[in-house]
Amino acid sequence: MSSTPEQPDEQPPGDDDDFEVYGFETLAIHAGAAPDPTTGARTTPIYATASYVFDDVDHAASLYNLQTFGFIYSRLTNPTVSVLEERLAALENGRGAVACGSGHAAQLLAFSTLLQAGDEFVAARNLYGGSINQFSYVFKNFGWNCHFVDPTDPENFRKALTPKCKAIFCENLANPGGIIVDIEKVAEIAHEAGIPLIVDNTIATPYLCNPFDWGADLITHSLTKYLCGHGNSLGGAVIESGKFDWAQNDKFPALSQPTESYHGMTFYETFGDFGFTMHARAVGLRDLGPTLSPFNAFLIITGIETLGLRMERHVQNAQAVAEFLEKHPKVDWVSYAGLKSSEFYDLAQKYMPKGPGGLFTIGLKGGYDAGVRMVEACELCSHLANVGDTRTLILHPASTTHRQLTEEQQRASGSGPEVIRLSIGLETASDIIRDLDQALSAA
Protein backbone atom coordinates (compact mmCIF):
# COMPACT_ATOMS: atom_id res chain seq x y z
CA MET A 1 0.00 0.00 0.00
CA SER A 2 1.46 3.36 -0.96
CA SER A 3 0.78 6.42 1.12
CA THR A 4 2.04 9.97 1.11
CA PRO A 5 2.98 11.74 4.36
CA GLU A 6 -0.20 13.81 4.11
CA GLN A 7 -2.40 10.74 4.25
CA PRO A 8 -2.79 9.24 7.72
CA ASP A 9 -2.65 5.47 8.00
CA GLU A 10 -5.98 3.76 7.75
CA GLN A 11 -7.60 3.56 11.17
CA PRO A 12 -9.04 0.27 12.40
CA PRO A 13 -12.83 0.24 12.80
CA GLY A 14 -14.02 2.15 15.84
CA ASP A 15 -10.84 4.16 16.27
CA ASP A 16 -12.00 7.07 14.16
CA ASP A 17 -12.32 10.19 16.21
CA ASP A 18 -15.66 11.35 14.92
CA PHE A 19 -19.10 10.14 13.92
CA GLU A 20 -19.45 8.21 10.72
CA VAL A 21 -22.57 9.60 9.17
CA TYR A 22 -24.56 6.99 7.30
CA GLY A 23 -27.25 7.40 4.69
CA PHE A 24 -30.82 6.23 4.97
CA GLU A 25 -30.36 3.14 2.76
CA THR A 26 -27.36 1.95 4.80
CA LEU A 27 -29.23 2.31 8.08
CA ALA A 28 -32.29 0.58 6.58
CA ILE A 29 -30.14 -2.51 5.99
CA HIS A 30 -27.67 -2.44 8.90
CA ALA A 31 -28.97 -0.48 11.89
CA GLY A 32 -29.57 -2.75 14.87
CA ALA A 33 -28.49 -5.88 12.99
CA ALA A 34 -24.90 -6.92 13.62
CA PRO A 35 -24.18 -10.62 12.94
CA ASP A 36 -25.63 -12.98 15.53
CA PRO A 37 -23.14 -13.06 18.43
CA THR A 38 -23.40 -16.84 18.93
CA THR A 39 -23.53 -18.23 15.41
CA GLY A 40 -22.36 -15.41 13.16
CA ALA A 41 -25.62 -15.67 11.20
CA ARG A 42 -25.68 -12.58 9.01
CA THR A 43 -29.45 -12.30 8.62
CA THR A 44 -31.28 -11.58 11.86
CA PRO A 45 -32.41 -14.95 13.29
CA ILE A 46 -35.99 -15.51 14.43
CA TYR A 47 -35.69 -16.05 18.17
CA ALA A 48 -38.80 -18.17 18.72
CA THR A 49 -38.54 -18.35 22.48
CA ALA A 50 -40.91 -17.24 25.20
CA SER A 51 -38.27 -16.95 27.90
CA TYR A 52 -34.53 -16.65 28.69
CA VAL A 53 -32.44 -18.33 31.40
CA PHE A 54 -31.07 -16.35 34.33
CA ASP A 55 -27.37 -16.76 35.19
CA ASP A 56 -28.28 -16.85 38.88
CA VAL A 57 -30.77 -15.36 41.32
CA ASP A 58 -28.89 -12.07 41.55
CA HIS A 59 -28.87 -11.73 37.75
CA ALA A 60 -32.62 -12.38 37.75
CA ALA A 61 -33.14 -9.71 40.41
CA SER A 62 -31.07 -7.20 38.43
CA LEU A 63 -33.14 -7.87 35.31
CA TYR A 64 -36.47 -7.57 37.10
CA ASN A 65 -35.31 -4.33 38.76
CA LEU A 66 -34.17 -2.99 35.32
CA GLN A 67 -30.69 -2.61 36.82
CA THR A 68 -29.04 -4.46 33.97
CA PHE A 69 -29.86 -4.92 30.28
CA GLY A 70 -31.06 -8.30 29.14
CA PHE A 71 -33.91 -10.60 28.30
CA ILE A 72 -36.48 -12.02 30.71
CA TYR A 73 -39.62 -12.85 28.78
CA SER A 74 -40.68 -12.10 25.20
CA ARG A 75 -43.70 -10.04 26.23
CA LEU A 76 -41.15 -7.31 27.07
CA THR A 77 -38.10 -7.96 24.89
CA ASN A 78 -37.01 -10.40 22.22
CA PRO A 79 -33.71 -10.29 20.27
CA THR A 80 -35.44 -10.33 16.85
CA VAL A 81 -37.90 -7.64 17.88
CA SER A 82 -35.14 -5.48 19.36
CA VAL A 83 -33.30 -5.42 16.01
CA LEU A 84 -36.46 -4.00 14.46
CA GLU A 85 -36.81 -1.48 17.29
CA GLU A 86 -33.27 -0.16 16.99
CA ARG A 87 -33.61 0.02 13.20
CA LEU A 88 -36.77 2.13 13.51
CA ALA A 89 -35.12 4.43 16.07
CA ALA A 90 -32.15 4.90 13.71
CA LEU A 91 -34.29 5.56 10.61
CA GLU A 92 -36.37 8.15 12.45
CA ASN A 93 -33.25 9.73 13.99
CA GLY A 94 -34.70 8.97 17.42
CA ARG A 95 -33.33 7.75 20.74
CA GLY A 96 -35.35 4.58 21.23
CA ALA A 97 -38.31 2.59 19.98
CA VAL A 98 -40.75 0.03 21.28
CA ALA A 99 -42.45 -2.29 18.81
CA CYS A 100 -45.85 -3.86 19.34
CA GLY A 101 -48.54 -5.92 17.64
CA SER A 102 -50.19 -3.23 15.49
CA GLY A 103 -50.49 0.49 14.88
CA HIS A 104 -53.47 0.54 17.24
CA ALA A 105 -51.30 -1.04 19.94
CA ALA A 106 -48.69 1.69 19.33
CA GLN A 107 -51.31 4.35 20.04
CA LEU A 108 -52.40 2.47 23.16
CA LEU A 109 -48.79 2.34 24.42
CA ALA A 110 -48.17 6.01 23.68
CA PHE A 111 -51.30 7.33 25.34
CA SER A 112 -51.22 4.93 28.30
CA THR A 113 -47.74 6.25 29.14
CA LEU A 114 -48.84 9.89 28.95
CA LEU A 115 -52.44 9.94 30.19
CA GLN A 116 -54.20 9.23 33.47
CA ALA A 117 -57.97 8.73 33.77
CA GLY A 118 -59.62 12.14 33.38
CA ASP A 119 -56.91 13.47 31.04
CA GLU A 120 -57.49 14.82 27.55
CA PHE A 121 -55.68 15.20 24.22
CA VAL A 122 -56.26 16.95 20.91
CA ALA A 123 -56.18 15.01 17.64
CA ALA A 124 -56.58 15.88 13.98
CA ARG A 125 -59.96 14.76 12.69
CA ASN A 126 -58.36 13.52 9.46
CA LEU A 127 -57.05 10.17 10.65
CA TYR A 128 -57.30 6.56 9.63
CA GLY A 129 -60.93 5.65 10.48
CA GLY A 130 -59.86 2.96 12.95
CA SER A 131 -57.98 5.56 14.97
CA ILE A 132 -61.05 7.79 15.14
CA ASN A 133 -62.96 4.81 16.55
CA GLN A 134 -60.22 3.96 19.05
CA PHE A 135 -59.97 7.54 20.31
CA SER A 136 -63.75 8.11 20.38
CA TYR A 137 -64.98 5.02 22.20
CA VAL A 138 -62.48 2.65 23.86
CA PHE A 139 -60.22 5.48 25.02
CA LYS A 140 -63.27 7.19 26.50
CA ASN A 141 -63.90 4.07 28.58
CA PHE A 142 -60.37 4.49 29.98
CA GLY A 143 -61.25 8.06 30.97
CA TRP A 144 -59.13 9.59 28.15
CA ASN A 145 -61.02 12.26 26.23
CA CYS A 146 -60.09 13.30 22.72
CA HIS A 147 -60.94 16.64 21.08
CA PHE A 148 -60.93 16.35 17.27
CA VAL A 149 -60.01 19.40 15.18
CA ASP A 150 -59.62 20.30 11.51
CA PRO A 151 -55.81 20.05 11.10
CA THR A 152 -55.55 22.24 8.00
CA ASP A 153 -55.26 25.32 10.26
CA PRO A 154 -52.65 24.65 13.00
CA GLU A 155 -54.30 27.28 15.22
CA ASN A 156 -57.27 24.91 15.60
CA PHE A 157 -55.06 22.73 17.82
CA ARG A 158 -54.28 25.69 20.11
CA LYS A 159 -57.94 26.64 20.38
CA ALA A 160 -58.91 23.13 21.46
CA LEU A 161 -56.24 22.80 24.19
CA THR A 162 -57.39 22.59 27.81
CA PRO A 163 -55.29 22.42 31.00
CA LYS A 164 -56.01 18.67 31.11
CA CYS A 165 -54.54 18.06 27.63
CA LYS A 166 -51.39 15.90 27.68
CA ALA A 167 -50.60 15.56 23.97
CA ILE A 168 -51.41 16.59 20.41
CA PHE A 169 -51.75 13.81 17.82
CA CYS A 170 -51.86 13.95 14.02
CA GLU A 171 -50.95 12.06 10.88
CA ASN A 172 -48.47 14.21 8.93
CA LEU A 173 -49.75 12.69 5.66
CA ALA A 174 -53.33 11.82 6.49
CA ASN A 175 -54.99 8.58 5.44
CA PRO A 176 -56.90 8.69 3.16
CA GLY A 177 -57.26 12.25 1.94
CA GLY A 178 -53.81 13.41 0.75
CA ILE A 179 -53.85 16.07 3.50
CA ILE A 180 -50.51 17.32 4.81
CA VAL A 181 -50.41 18.87 8.29
CA ASP A 182 -48.03 21.79 8.96
CA ILE A 183 -46.36 19.89 11.82
CA GLU A 184 -43.64 22.47 12.48
CA LYS A 185 -46.33 24.94 13.57
CA VAL A 186 -48.29 22.32 15.49
CA ALA A 187 -45.10 21.33 17.37
CA GLU A 188 -44.62 24.95 18.48
CA ILE A 189 -48.18 25.05 19.80
CA ALA A 190 -47.66 21.79 21.71
CA HIS A 191 -44.36 22.93 23.22
CA GLU A 192 -45.81 26.26 24.34
CA ALA A 193 -48.36 24.19 26.27
CA GLY A 194 -45.60 21.96 27.73
CA ILE A 195 -46.91 18.83 26.02
CA PRO A 196 -45.50 16.55 23.29
CA LEU A 197 -46.54 16.35 19.65
CA ILE A 198 -47.16 12.77 18.51
CA VAL A 199 -46.97 12.32 14.74
CA ASP A 200 -48.10 9.16 13.00
CA ASN A 201 -45.58 8.72 10.16
CA THR A 202 -47.11 5.54 8.72
CA ILE A 203 -48.10 6.84 5.30
CA ALA A 204 -45.11 9.13 4.71
CA THR A 205 -42.51 6.70 6.19
CA PRO A 206 -39.13 7.95 7.47
CA TYR A 207 -37.84 7.82 3.88
CA LEU A 208 -40.10 10.67 2.78
CA CYS A 209 -40.38 12.67 6.02
CA ASN A 210 -38.65 12.78 9.40
CA PRO A 211 -41.11 14.36 11.86
CA PHE A 212 -38.40 14.76 14.56
CA ASP A 213 -36.66 17.27 12.26
CA TRP A 214 -39.80 19.41 12.49
CA GLY A 215 -40.25 19.26 16.28
CA ALA A 216 -42.30 16.11 16.86
CA ASP A 217 -41.51 14.35 20.16
CA LEU A 218 -42.98 10.90 19.56
CA ILE A 219 -43.66 9.04 16.31
CA THR A 220 -46.15 6.21 15.93
CA HIS A 221 -46.28 3.67 13.12
CA SER A 222 -48.42 0.97 11.73
CA LEU A 223 -45.53 -1.17 10.45
CA THR A 224 -48.11 -3.22 8.54
CA LYS A 225 -48.06 -0.63 5.76
CA TYR A 226 -45.01 0.58 3.82
CA LEU A 227 -42.36 -0.43 6.37
CA CYS A 228 -43.28 -4.10 6.10
CA GLY A 229 -44.33 -3.25 2.59
CA HIS A 230 -45.58 -6.61 1.36
CA GLY A 231 -48.94 -6.89 3.08
CA ASN A 232 -47.84 -10.00 5.00
CA SER A 233 -47.69 -9.04 8.69
CA LEU A 234 -49.07 -6.67 11.26
CA GLY A 235 -46.93 -4.54 13.53
CA GLY A 236 -46.68 -1.17 15.24
CA ALA A 237 -44.13 1.01 17.01
CA VAL A 238 -43.63 4.13 19.11
CA ILE A 239 -40.37 6.03 18.68
CA GLU A 240 -39.02 8.65 21.10
CA SER A 241 -36.95 11.64 20.00
CA GLY A 242 -35.16 11.88 23.36
CA LYS A 243 -35.54 15.67 23.36
CA PHE A 244 -38.73 16.22 25.36
CA ASP A 245 -38.30 17.25 29.02
CA TRP A 246 -40.84 15.09 30.88
CA ALA A 247 -40.07 16.84 34.19
CA GLN A 248 -40.71 20.44 32.98
CA ASN A 249 -44.18 20.30 34.60
CA ASP A 250 -46.28 17.85 36.62
CA LYS A 251 -48.26 16.60 33.62
CA PHE A 252 -46.43 13.28 33.18
CA PRO A 253 -46.24 11.56 36.58
CA ALA A 254 -45.64 8.12 35.01
CA LEU A 255 -42.25 9.40 33.85
CA SER A 256 -41.33 12.14 36.33
CA GLN A 257 -42.61 10.58 39.57
CA PRO A 258 -41.74 7.30 41.34
CA THR A 259 -43.44 4.26 39.79
CA GLU A 260 -45.18 2.13 42.40
CA SER A 261 -44.97 -1.11 40.40
CA TYR A 262 -41.16 -0.70 40.27
CA HIS A 263 -40.87 0.01 44.01
CA GLY A 264 -40.55 3.75 43.62
CA MET A 265 -38.12 3.95 40.72
CA THR A 266 -38.45 7.14 38.62
CA PHE A 267 -38.14 6.39 34.90
CA TYR A 268 -37.09 9.81 33.55
CA GLU A 269 -34.49 10.26 36.31
CA THR A 270 -33.09 6.74 35.86
CA PHE A 271 -33.08 6.42 32.06
CA GLY A 272 -32.94 10.05 30.97
CA ASP A 273 -33.60 10.61 27.29
CA PHE A 274 -34.97 7.11 26.73
CA GLY A 275 -37.17 7.09 29.84
CA PHE A 276 -40.36 7.10 27.76
CA THR A 277 -39.25 4.05 25.77
CA MET A 278 -38.33 2.14 28.94
CA HIS A 279 -41.70 2.95 30.51
CA ALA A 280 -43.68 2.05 27.38
CA ARG A 281 -41.90 -1.31 27.48
CA ALA A 282 -41.48 -2.10 31.17
CA VAL A 283 -44.96 -0.94 32.13
CA GLY A 284 -46.90 -0.67 28.84
CA LEU A 285 -45.92 -3.96 27.21
CA ARG A 286 -45.64 -5.71 30.57
CA ASP A 287 -49.10 -4.78 31.81
CA LEU A 288 -51.12 -4.36 28.61
CA GLY A 289 -49.43 -7.13 26.63
CA PRO A 290 -49.69 -6.06 22.94
CA THR A 291 -46.38 -7.74 22.03
CA LEU A 292 -45.07 -8.14 18.48
CA SER A 293 -44.30 -11.71 17.37
CA PRO A 294 -40.64 -12.29 16.39
CA PHE A 295 -41.86 -13.90 13.14
CA ASN A 296 -43.63 -10.67 12.20
CA ALA A 297 -40.59 -8.67 13.31
CA PHE A 298 -38.42 -10.74 10.95
CA LEU A 299 -40.71 -10.09 7.98
CA ILE A 300 -40.85 -6.38 8.78
CA ILE A 301 -37.05 -6.16 9.17
CA THR A 302 -36.69 -7.78 5.74
CA GLY A 303 -39.21 -5.36 4.27
CA ILE A 304 -37.46 -2.30 5.72
CA GLU A 305 -34.20 -3.24 3.96
CA THR A 306 -35.75 -2.09 0.65
CA LEU A 307 -37.88 0.77 2.02
CA GLY A 308 -36.01 3.52 0.17
CA LEU A 309 -36.17 1.75 -3.20
CA ARG A 310 -39.83 0.91 -2.76
CA MET A 311 -40.91 4.38 -1.68
CA GLU A 312 -39.18 5.92 -4.69
CA ARG A 313 -41.21 3.69 -7.01
CA HIS A 314 -44.47 4.07 -5.01
CA VAL A 315 -44.14 7.85 -5.42
CA GLN A 316 -43.25 7.61 -9.13
CA ASN A 317 -46.20 5.31 -9.87
CA ALA A 318 -48.61 7.36 -7.74
CA GLN A 319 -47.64 10.53 -9.59
CA ALA A 320 -48.18 8.87 -12.99
CA VAL A 321 -51.54 7.37 -11.98
CA ALA A 322 -52.73 10.63 -10.36
CA GLU A 323 -51.84 12.62 -13.48
CA PHE A 324 -53.75 10.11 -15.65
CA LEU A 325 -56.83 10.14 -13.42
CA GLU A 326 -56.90 13.94 -13.15
CA LYS A 327 -57.57 14.09 -16.91
CA HIS A 328 -60.09 11.23 -16.99
CA PRO A 329 -63.65 12.31 -17.97
CA LYS A 330 -65.33 10.14 -15.29
CA VAL A 331 -63.17 11.53 -12.48
CA ASP A 332 -64.38 14.68 -10.72
CA TRP A 333 -61.27 15.37 -8.63
CA VAL A 334 -57.96 13.81 -7.51
CA SER A 335 -56.59 14.60 -4.04
CA TYR A 336 -52.85 13.90 -4.32
CA ALA A 337 -50.39 16.40 -2.85
CA GLY A 338 -47.98 15.72 -5.70
CA LEU A 339 -50.36 17.46 -8.14
CA LYS A 340 -50.08 21.22 -8.60
CA SER A 341 -53.89 21.39 -8.28
CA SER A 342 -53.67 20.15 -4.66
CA GLU A 343 -54.01 22.77 -1.92
CA PHE A 344 -51.31 20.78 -0.07
CA TYR A 345 -48.76 20.94 -2.91
CA ASP A 346 -46.60 23.60 -1.18
CA LEU A 347 -46.62 21.79 2.16
CA ALA A 348 -45.65 18.59 0.31
CA GLN A 349 -42.65 20.40 -1.19
CA LYS A 350 -41.61 21.51 2.31
CA TYR A 351 -42.15 18.30 4.30
CA MET A 352 -41.83 15.58 1.64
CA PRO A 353 -39.57 16.82 -1.14
CA LYS A 354 -39.03 13.25 -2.37
CA GLY A 355 -42.79 12.91 -2.94
CA PRO A 356 -46.00 12.74 -0.91
CA GLY A 357 -46.36 8.95 -0.76
CA GLY A 358 -48.38 6.44 -2.72
CA LEU A 359 -51.85 6.81 -1.21
CA PHE A 360 -54.59 9.16 -2.42
CA THR A 361 -58.30 9.54 -3.08
CA ILE A 362 -60.34 10.41 -6.13
CA GLY A 363 -63.96 11.51 -6.50
CA LEU A 364 -66.15 9.91 -9.20
CA LYS A 365 -68.72 11.98 -11.09
CA GLY A 366 -71.09 9.00 -10.90
CA GLY A 367 -71.23 9.00 -7.06
CA TYR A 368 -71.86 5.96 -4.83
CA ASP A 369 -73.02 3.56 -7.56
CA ALA A 370 -70.08 4.37 -9.83
CA GLY A 371 -67.75 3.70 -6.88
CA VAL A 372 -69.20 0.25 -6.31
CA ARG A 373 -69.02 -0.60 -10.04
CA MET A 374 -65.39 0.61 -10.31
CA VAL A 375 -63.98 -1.48 -7.42
CA GLU A 376 -65.84 -4.57 -8.65
CA ALA A 377 -64.54 -4.15 -12.22
CA CYS A 378 -60.82 -4.11 -11.31
CA GLU A 379 -58.82 -7.10 -12.56
CA LEU A 380 -55.30 -6.15 -11.41
CA CYS A 381 -55.94 -3.78 -8.50
CA SER A 382 -57.07 -5.64 -5.37
CA HIS A 383 -60.34 -4.68 -3.66
CA LEU A 384 -59.38 -4.79 0.02
CA ALA A 385 -58.84 -2.70 3.16
CA ASN A 386 -55.12 -2.14 3.58
CA VAL A 387 -52.50 0.29 2.26
CA GLY A 388 -48.78 0.21 1.57
CA ASP A 389 -48.55 -3.13 -0.25
CA THR A 390 -46.43 -4.00 -3.29
CA ARG A 391 -49.83 -4.57 -4.96
CA THR A 392 -52.13 -1.73 -5.97
CA LEU A 393 -55.13 -1.66 -3.63
CA ILE A 394 -58.49 -0.06 -4.23
CA LEU A 395 -61.30 0.64 -1.77
CA HIS A 396 -64.68 2.35 -1.82
CA PRO A 397 -64.85 3.56 1.82
CA ALA A 398 -68.58 4.44 1.79
CA SER A 399 -69.56 0.82 1.05
CA THR A 400 -66.91 -0.81 3.30
CA THR A 401 -64.75 0.77 6.01
CA HIS A 402 -67.01 3.81 6.50
CA ARG A 403 -70.42 2.19 5.88
CA GLN A 404 -71.49 2.52 9.54
CA LEU A 405 -71.13 6.31 9.40
CA THR A 406 -73.78 8.80 8.28
CA GLU A 407 -73.20 10.51 4.92
CA GLU A 408 -72.32 13.70 6.83
CA GLN A 409 -69.71 11.86 8.90
CA GLN A 410 -68.36 10.20 5.76
CA ARG A 411 -67.90 13.57 4.05
CA ALA A 412 -66.22 15.12 7.13
CA SER A 413 -63.61 12.35 7.19
CA GLY A 414 -62.89 12.68 3.46
CA SER A 415 -64.78 9.48 2.58
CA GLY A 416 -67.98 10.67 0.92
CA PRO A 417 -70.11 8.37 -1.29
CA GLU A 418 -68.18 9.27 -4.48
CA VAL A 419 -64.72 8.67 -2.98
CA ILE A 420 -62.33 5.89 -4.07
CA ARG A 421 -59.09 5.28 -2.13
CA LEU A 422 -56.06 4.05 -4.05
CA SER A 423 -52.84 2.67 -2.60
CA ILE A 424 -50.57 2.58 -5.61
CA GLY A 425 -48.30 -0.46 -5.73
CA LEU A 426 -45.07 -1.37 -7.46
CA GLU A 427 -46.48 -2.95 -10.63
CA THR A 428 -45.63 -1.45 -14.02
CA ALA A 429 -47.31 1.97 -14.01
CA SER A 430 -48.93 1.50 -17.43
CA ASP A 431 -50.56 -1.76 -16.23
CA ILE A 432 -52.08 -0.02 -13.20
CA ILE A 433 -53.36 2.76 -15.45
CA ARG A 434 -54.82 0.29 -17.99
CA ASP A 435 -56.72 -1.58 -15.25
CA LEU A 436 -58.11 1.61 -13.69
CA ASP A 437 -59.10 2.87 -17.13
CA GLN A 438 -61.10 -0.28 -17.95
CA ALA A 439 -62.65 -0.24 -14.45
CA LEU A 440 -63.69 3.38 -14.95
CA SER A 441 -65.34 2.53 -18.26
CA ALA A 442 -67.56 0.15 -16.26
CA ALA A 443 -68.25 2.80 -13.62
Next chain:
Amino acid sequence: MDHDHYSDALLRKILNDTKTIAMVGASANWNRPSFFAMKYLQSKGYRVIPVNPREAGTKILGETAYANLKDIPDKVDMVDIFRNSKAAGPITDEAIEIGAPVIWMQLGVRNEDAAKRAEEAGATVIMNRCPKIEYGRLNAELSWSGINSGVISSKRTRKASGPMRRGGFSSRRH
Protein backbone atom coordinates in the same frame (compact mmCIF):
# COMPACT_ATOMS: atom_id res chain seq x y z
CA MET B 1 -13.23 20.42 24.23
CA ASP B 2 -16.73 19.96 22.83
CA HIS B 3 -18.98 18.83 25.67
CA ASP B 4 -22.09 18.42 23.55
CA HIS B 5 -20.69 15.47 21.70
CA TYR B 6 -18.09 12.83 22.60
CA SER B 7 -16.67 10.44 20.03
CA ASP B 8 -17.20 6.73 20.54
CA ALA B 9 -13.42 6.30 20.31
CA LEU B 10 -12.91 8.58 23.34
CA LEU B 11 -15.62 6.89 25.41
CA ARG B 12 -14.25 3.43 24.48
CA LYS B 13 -10.75 4.44 25.51
CA ILE B 14 -11.94 5.76 28.88
CA LEU B 15 -14.06 2.69 29.60
CA ASN B 16 -11.15 0.44 28.53
CA ASP B 17 -8.46 2.18 30.57
CA THR B 18 -10.55 2.54 33.72
CA LYS B 19 -10.36 -0.15 36.39
CA THR B 20 -11.43 1.67 39.56
CA ILE B 21 -14.26 4.18 39.79
CA ALA B 22 -15.04 6.42 42.77
CA MET B 23 -18.78 7.06 42.67
CA VAL B 24 -19.67 10.27 44.51
CA GLY B 25 -23.28 10.26 45.65
CA ALA B 26 -23.59 6.47 45.56
CA SER B 27 -26.77 5.45 47.35
CA ALA B 28 -27.43 2.39 49.49
CA ASN B 29 -31.06 2.52 48.33
CA TRP B 30 -31.58 -0.14 45.64
CA ASN B 31 -34.05 1.90 43.57
CA ARG B 32 -31.78 4.92 43.10
CA PRO B 33 -30.05 5.39 39.72
CA SER B 34 -26.59 5.39 41.35
CA PHE B 35 -27.24 1.94 42.82
CA PHE B 36 -28.30 0.71 39.34
CA ALA B 37 -25.11 2.06 37.80
CA MET B 38 -22.82 0.74 40.55
CA LYS B 39 -24.29 -2.76 40.38
CA TYR B 40 -24.05 -2.86 36.59
CA LEU B 41 -20.49 -1.56 36.44
CA GLN B 42 -19.41 -4.09 39.08
CA SER B 43 -20.90 -6.88 36.96
CA LYS B 44 -18.71 -5.70 34.06
CA GLY B 45 -15.55 -6.06 36.14
CA TYR B 46 -15.03 -2.52 37.41
CA ARG B 47 -14.26 -1.85 41.04
CA VAL B 48 -16.65 0.86 42.23
CA ILE B 49 -15.88 2.68 45.50
CA PRO B 50 -18.88 4.53 46.96
CA VAL B 51 -18.38 8.07 48.29
CA ASN B 52 -21.20 9.32 50.50
CA PRO B 53 -20.76 11.01 53.91
CA ARG B 54 -24.02 9.55 55.19
CA GLU B 55 -22.86 6.02 54.44
CA ALA B 56 -19.19 6.40 55.42
CA GLY B 57 -17.86 3.23 57.03
CA THR B 58 -20.80 1.09 55.90
CA LYS B 59 -20.71 -1.26 52.91
CA ILE B 60 -22.65 -0.71 49.67
CA LEU B 61 -22.70 -3.71 47.32
CA GLY B 62 -19.71 -5.15 49.21
CA GLU B 63 -17.54 -2.01 49.00
CA THR B 64 -16.69 0.28 51.94
CA ALA B 65 -18.12 3.77 51.53
CA TYR B 66 -15.98 6.84 52.21
CA ALA B 67 -17.00 10.32 53.33
CA ASN B 68 -14.98 12.03 50.59
CA LEU B 69 -12.55 11.32 47.77
CA LYS B 70 -9.48 12.16 49.85
CA ASP B 71 -10.27 9.35 52.31
CA ILE B 72 -10.00 6.65 49.63
CA PRO B 73 -6.74 4.77 50.21
CA ASP B 74 -6.55 3.31 46.68
CA LYS B 75 -5.75 4.73 43.27
CA VAL B 76 -8.83 5.99 41.43
CA ASP B 77 -9.03 6.01 37.60
CA MET B 78 -12.35 7.80 37.32
CA VAL B 79 -14.53 9.97 39.55
CA ASP B 80 -18.20 9.50 38.64
CA ILE B 81 -20.34 12.36 40.01
CA PHE B 82 -23.94 11.51 40.96
CA ARG B 83 -24.65 14.96 42.44
CA ASN B 84 -26.24 18.13 41.05
CA SER B 85 -24.37 20.50 38.73
CA LYS B 86 -23.53 23.00 41.52
CA ALA B 87 -22.19 20.33 43.86
CA ALA B 88 -20.10 18.97 40.99
CA GLY B 89 -17.84 22.08 41.32
CA PRO B 90 -16.14 21.35 44.68
CA ILE B 91 -16.21 17.59 43.96
CA THR B 92 -14.29 18.22 40.75
CA ASP B 93 -11.69 20.25 42.69
CA GLU B 94 -11.28 17.35 45.08
CA ALA B 95 -10.97 14.95 42.15
CA ILE B 96 -8.20 17.16 40.71
CA GLU B 97 -6.45 17.08 44.11
CA ILE B 98 -6.39 13.28 44.23
CA GLY B 99 -5.14 13.18 40.63
CA ALA B 100 -8.07 11.35 39.02
CA PRO B 101 -7.35 11.20 35.28
CA VAL B 102 -11.06 11.09 34.33
CA ILE B 103 -13.91 13.14 35.83
CA TRP B 104 -17.30 11.97 34.66
CA MET B 105 -20.52 13.87 35.49
CA GLN B 106 -23.78 11.96 35.26
CA LEU B 107 -26.84 12.49 33.06
CA GLY B 108 -28.20 15.98 33.69
CA VAL B 109 -25.01 17.14 35.46
CA ARG B 110 -22.98 19.89 33.76
CA ASN B 111 -20.54 22.34 35.28
CA GLU B 112 -18.56 24.18 32.61
CA ASP B 113 -16.30 26.10 35.04
CA ALA B 114 -15.35 22.93 36.89
CA ALA B 115 -14.71 21.17 33.57
CA LYS B 116 -12.37 23.96 32.53
CA ARG B 117 -10.40 23.75 35.80
CA ALA B 118 -10.12 19.96 35.47
CA GLU B 119 -8.97 20.13 31.86
CA GLU B 120 -6.36 22.74 32.76
CA ALA B 121 -5.13 20.28 35.39
CA GLY B 122 -4.82 17.60 32.69
CA ALA B 123 -7.94 15.54 33.41
CA THR B 124 -10.42 14.29 30.81
CA VAL B 125 -13.97 15.46 31.51
CA ILE B 126 -17.24 13.87 30.38
CA MET B 127 -20.52 15.59 31.30
CA ASN B 128 -24.22 14.77 31.06
CA ARG B 129 -23.61 11.07 30.32
CA CYS B 130 -23.92 7.83 32.29
CA PRO B 131 -21.03 5.32 32.11
CA LYS B 132 -23.50 2.44 32.50
CA ILE B 133 -25.54 3.64 29.53
CA GLU B 134 -22.43 4.32 27.42
CA TYR B 135 -20.96 0.90 28.26
CA GLY B 136 -24.26 -0.76 27.37
CA ARG B 137 -24.58 1.26 24.17
CA LEU B 138 -21.07 0.50 22.90
CA ASN B 139 -21.48 -3.22 23.71
CA ALA B 140 -24.86 -3.58 21.98
CA GLU B 141 -26.63 -4.26 25.29
CA LEU B 142 -28.64 -1.05 25.16
CA SER B 143 -29.94 -2.24 21.77
CA TRP B 144 -31.75 -5.06 23.56
CA SER B 145 -34.17 -2.44 24.88
CA GLY B 146 -34.73 -0.90 21.44
CA ILE B 147 -32.38 2.01 22.09
CA ASN B 148 -30.50 3.52 19.15
CA SER B 149 -26.86 2.62 19.86
CA GLY B 150 -25.64 4.57 16.84
CA VAL B 151 -23.29 1.65 16.17
CA ILE B 152 -23.21 -0.34 12.92
CA SER B 153 -20.98 -3.38 12.52
CA SER B 154 -20.50 -6.35 10.21
CA LYS B 155 -18.44 -8.10 12.90
CA ARG B 156 -19.76 -10.65 15.34
CA THR B 157 -20.00 -9.27 18.91
CA ARG B 158 -18.89 -11.21 21.93
CA LYS B 159 -20.52 -11.31 25.32
CA ALA B 160 -19.79 -8.03 27.02
CA SER B 161 -17.97 -8.30 30.33
CA GLY B 162 -14.90 -6.56 31.60
CA PRO B 163 -12.90 -4.38 29.22
CA MET B 164 -14.55 -2.99 26.10
CA ARG B 165 -14.11 -5.25 23.11
CA ARG B 166 -16.59 -4.23 20.48
CA GLY B 167 -15.48 -2.52 17.30
CA GLY B 168 -17.74 -0.97 14.72
CA PHE B 169 -18.51 2.45 13.39
CA SER B 170 -20.75 4.88 15.15
CA SER B 171 -23.46 6.18 12.96
CA ARG B 172 -25.94 8.97 12.60
CA ARG B 173 -28.43 9.52 9.85
CA HIS B 174 -27.61 12.38 7.50
